[in-house]
Amino acid sequence: MEENIILTKHINKINPMAIDDYIKVNGYEALKKVLKDDPLNIIKEIKESALRGRGGAAFNTGIKMESVYNEKETDKYVICNADEGEPGNFKDRYLMENNPHQLIEGIIIAGYAVGSTKAHIYIRGEYDKSKNILMHALKEAKERGFLGSNIIGSNFNYEIEIFSGMGSYVCGEETALIESIEGKVGRPRIKPPFPTVKGLFDKPTLLNNVETLSNIPYIVLNGGSKYASIGTESSKGTMLISLSGNVKRSGVFEVPFGTSIKYIIGVLGETTFEKIKMIQLGGPSGPIIPLEMVDLKIDIDAMRKSNLSIGSGAIIVIDNHFNMFEILRKNIRFFEHESCGKCTPCREGIRQIRYILSLFVNNLANQSDLAMLEELTHYISETSFCGLGQAATNSVASTLKYFRSEYEMRIKK
Numbered sequence: 430m431e432e433n434i435i436l437t438k439h440i441n442k443i444n445p446m447a448i449d450d451y452i453k454v455n456g457y458e459a460l461k462k463v464l465k466d467d468p469l470n471i472i473k474e475i476k477e478s479a480l481r482g483r484g485g486a487a488f489n490t491g492i493k494m495e496s497v498y499n500e501k502e503t504d505k506y507v508i509c510n511a512d513e514g515e516p517g518n519f520k521d522r523y524l525m526e527n528n529p530h531q532l533i534e535g536i537i538i539a540g541y542a543v544g545s546t547k548a549h550i551y552i553r554g555e556y557d558k559s560k561n562i563l564m565h566a567l568k569e570a571k572e573r574g575f576l577g578s579n580i581i582g583s584n585f586n587y588e589i590e591i592f593s594g595m596g597s598y599v600c601g602e603e604t605a606l607i608e609s610i611e612g613k614v615g616r617p618r619i620k621p622p623f624p625t626v627k628g629l630f631d632k633p634t635l636l637n638n639v640e641t642l643s644n645i646p647y648i649v650l651n652g653g654s655k656y657a658s659i660g661t662e663s664s665k666g667t668m669l670i671s672l673s674g675n676v677k678r679s680g681v682f683e684v685p686f687g688t689s690i691k692y693i694i695g696v697l698g699e700t701t702f703e704k705i706k707m708i709q710l711g712g713p714s715g716p717i718i719p720l721e722m723v724d725l726k727i728d729i730d731a732m733r734k735s736n737l738s739i740g741s742g743a744i745i746v747i748d749n750h751f752n753m754f755e756i757l758r759k760n761i762r763f764f765e766h767e768s769c770g771k772c773t774p775c776r777e778g779i780r781q782i783r784y785i786l787s788l789f790v791n792n793l794a795n796q797s798d799l800a801m802l803e804e805l806t807h808y809i810s811e812t813s814f815c816g817l818g819q820a821a822t823n824s825v826a827s828t829l830k831y832f833r834s835e836y837e838m839r840i841k842k
C-alpha cells in the first residue's frame with residue numbers, strides 16, 4: 430500500500446509551519462521543473478494522469494485546465510475550493526493543516542499552466558486553524574521566492590489571496606462561490622457559461638477542490654502515467670476518505686481507488702460489523718446503503734452505474750441504535766436550512782419532505798404519504814436549479830430503495 434500513498438506521505442513527518450521541512454522532501458521541485466517548461470506539457474501530463482476532481486462531481490481536471498488555457502482572455506483566475514461544508518467531510522482541512530505547501534505548490538503550477546496570475550483560496554469560515562496555517566505558509570513561500578514577482582527568476586508572477594466564507598453550504602457550489610467572492614449574495618448562477626469560460630469577474634477561471642490541486646506536484650514530478658497506474662480503469666490515483674460515525678478509529682485515510690468499503694471500515698477503522706446497520710456515502714447529500722453492500726469498491730463510474738456516489742469521500746457508519754427516519758430528517762433539515770431559496774422545488778419541496786419524514790418518525794404516515802414522498806424525492810432532484818437541491822433527497826431515495834420494508838412497517842404501525 431505504501432507506494433500508493435501520495436497526498437499523506439509526508440504528514441506527521443514534516444512540520445506544516447516550516448517550509449524547509451517541505452523543501453527537504455522535494456517540495457517546490459515540481460514548480461521549478463514546470464517553470465522551464467511549456468504550460469501545454471503540464472496540461473498533457475495532468476490529462477494523462479486522468480485525475481478527476483475530488484470536490485464531488487469528479488470532472489476530468491486536465492480537460493478543465495485545457496478549457497481555461499484555450500480562452501483568449503489575458504486575465505484568468507484560479508480558485509481553490511476549500512469550503513468543505515458538507516457534514517462528515519474533513520479531508521481538505523486535514524490537507525491544509527498538515528501539508529499546506531503541497532496545496533500552494535499545486536495552485537501555483539495550475540495557475541502557470543492555464544495562464545493566470547492570481548488565485549483565491551475560498552476557505553470555510555469555521556476553519557480558523559487551517560486559515561492561519563495557510564497564511565503562514567503563503568508568507569514563507571513568498572519569502573523564499575516561490576510566490577510574488579519573478580518566481581525563482583522565471584519572469585512568472587503569481588499571487589494567492591485567502592477569502593473566508595461565512596458559513597453557507599451552498600457557497601461551496603462553484604458559481605455561488607464566485608458570486609460570494611465578487612461580494613454578491615451567494616446564490617448559484619445558471620450554467621453555461623461555465624466558470625472555465627466566464628468565472629470570477631466574468632473571466633476564465635479554473636476552480637478546483639483542495640485535494641484535486643494537492644495532487645498536481647506529484648503528477649508533475651512522477652508523470653501522469655505513473656499516477657494513472659494507481660487505481661481502477663475509470664478512477665485513477667488515490668482518494669482521501671473521511672471516516673466517521675460508529676467506528677473505533679475515525680479519521681482521514683488515503684486509499685487507492687478500487688479499495689472496498691469493508692476494508693476501510695474494518696481494517697483502517699478497526700471496526701467489527703455486527704452492529705452496523707447503514708453506511709452513508711459522501712455526507713447528507715449521498716446515498717445510504719445497507720451493510721450487505723459493504724463489499725462495494727470505491728470507483729466513480731462503477732458506483733454511478735448503480736446510482737451511487739462517494740461524493741467528496743465521506744463514509745459515515747451508522748449502527749443499529751439509530752432510527753433511520755430520524756437520521757433522514759436530520760439530513761433533510763440540513764438542506765432546508767442551507768437552501769438559498771432561489772428555486773421552488775428546493776425551497777418548498779425539501780420542507781414538504783421534512784414534514785412527511787416527521788410523520789414517519791411519529792408513526793403517523795399512511796400509504797399516500799409514502800407515495801408523495803417518492804414523487805417529491807424524484808421531482809426535487811430532477812427540477813432543482815443547482816446541485817444542492819438535486820442531491821438533497823439522495824438519502825431518502827436510497828432508503829426507499831434499500832430499506833423499503835422499514836417504511837412499510839411504520840405505515841402498519
Ligand SMILES: Cc1cc2nc3c(=O)[nH]c(=O)nc-3n(C[C@H](O)[C@H](O)[C@H](O)COP(=O)(O)O)c2cc1C
Pocket residue numbers: 481482483484485486487488510511512513514515598599600601602603604636637638639641642815816817
Ligand atoms: C451545494 C454544493 C456544495 C459544494 N461544496 C463544495 C465544497 O465545499 N468543496 C468543493 O471542492 N466542492 C464543492 N462543491 C462542488 C463544486 O461546485 C465544484 O464542482 C468543485 O469545487 C470543482 O472542483 P473539482 O473539479 O476539483 O472537484 C459543491 C457543490 C454543491 C452543489
Ligand code: SF4
Pocket residue numbers: 599617767768769770771772773775776813814815816817818819
Ligand atoms: S436548488 Fe436550492 S440551493 Fe440551489 S438554487 Fe435552488 S433553492 Fe438555491
